[in-house]
Amino acid sequence: MSDFDGLAAVVTGGASGIGLATATLLARSGAGVAVLDRSTDGVPDSLVALECDVTDDDTVRAAIDQAADRLGGLDVVVNNAGIGAQGTVEANDDDEWHRVFDVNVVGMVRVARAALPWLRRSSHAAIVNVCSVAATAGLPNRALYSATKGAVLSLTQAMAADHIAEGIRVNCVNPGTADTPWVQRLLDAAPDPAAERAALEARQPTGRLVPPDDVAAAIAYLAGPASGSVTGTSLAVDGGMQGLRLRK
Template sequence: MSGRGELAGLRALVTGGASGIGLATATLLAGRGARVAVLDLDPGGAELGFTADVSDDASVRTAVAAAAEALGGIDVLVNNAGIGAVGTVADNPDEQWHRVLDVNVLGIVRTTRAALPHLRAAVLSRPGASAAIVNTCSIAATAGLPQRALYSASKGAVLSLTLAMAADHVREGIRVNCVNPGTVDTPWVGRLLDAADDPATERAALGARQPTGRLVTAEEVAAAIAYLASPAAASTTGTALAVDGGMHGLRLRPVAP
């Protein structure tokens, strides 16, 4: 994927880029001029799509190397691949804890580790410019949500990892930030709604807990990621950008009946 625009000349790699937030991000980055490669279990019809399982280090290293070769380098890494989980601490077995943490946290570690040599090379090739890593985190990292113990723990780790990575790599010219979406209208949320006893009522409840009164769109999250990845954010690192309809910071009074 590629085009003309403010990101022209940048080479971006998006994990989990075949659907939801990842697909919206890959599409937007390409529309703004970046050349984009997608890593996914099933990259689908992506022009530059590479099959990778972020829970498998060899798979990640092979896919990142192939993507970097196809792109001619990597300036931007979007760590978006992730999986969800529902339940309290009493509900999820150890195996599920290991699986979700392996994908949501160690998946970022594996992909970043493989991409770092290419990001460093990109900085050296463009004096004065920076490379960028953007991690997809969640409102679950900063707000207590019911029935999301495992998912929240994984995203809390992503938030802390983002800050540590930002500190580690800022002097190399690599910026590291994350986005914290609220409840996004993605295929995963759609499956949760489909499994509810009353999907329409559950959708309304999920929308109502965000002050804007609706679910966040994947395209809105993609726009935040694109900003953090762009030269316009050259002085932004170690930051979590909330895209949550005001859910994190606003405390509205109930609407009178």
């Protein structure tokens, strides 16, 4: 039997990239899985696909309740939905700061808030927030994005403290630059996509972008019963980017 047999999971931003890799892994490991995304095109039939915009509280509550109804409850929430931003602190206006925080931080709050009544009924309740190495390493030209991910890291720790007595574990993963469709779109927009990709690969000590499946495996560990004593932690999946200083 799999660790996730009989468990129900929701993955936001689950239609592509890290979210889809996670949803697929959880389903393959025995969980019933609902994917919440603004567009569910391409989501496999093995997953419950529900359209959801994490910036709309009513939509979030309806999608979480529908997922729990379809899956027979809710045990795991993977808060993966997020958007990027580039530039120094001068580069984005107030509206863009509010927009990115609304998705990357308040979106996680909305999902967790809607899911908590269901998670309180579970004996294996876990929330995993997808953070970023940008929360722990100063990256150039990523002021707004880094600020949101720093907030996610602190939010994760606060939530873990608030809900530990209810048996709900809360952790986060900190991926490095992952080989996802979103990153590929950034590369395609660069003046020299090949050179930009080489630069992103070079800044990670492993010399490659992080495969989404590697991040999914870390999420599955934190979400599963095998990590029952793990809460309030961040797990780096960044090819050594944050912690290693290699000699050239």
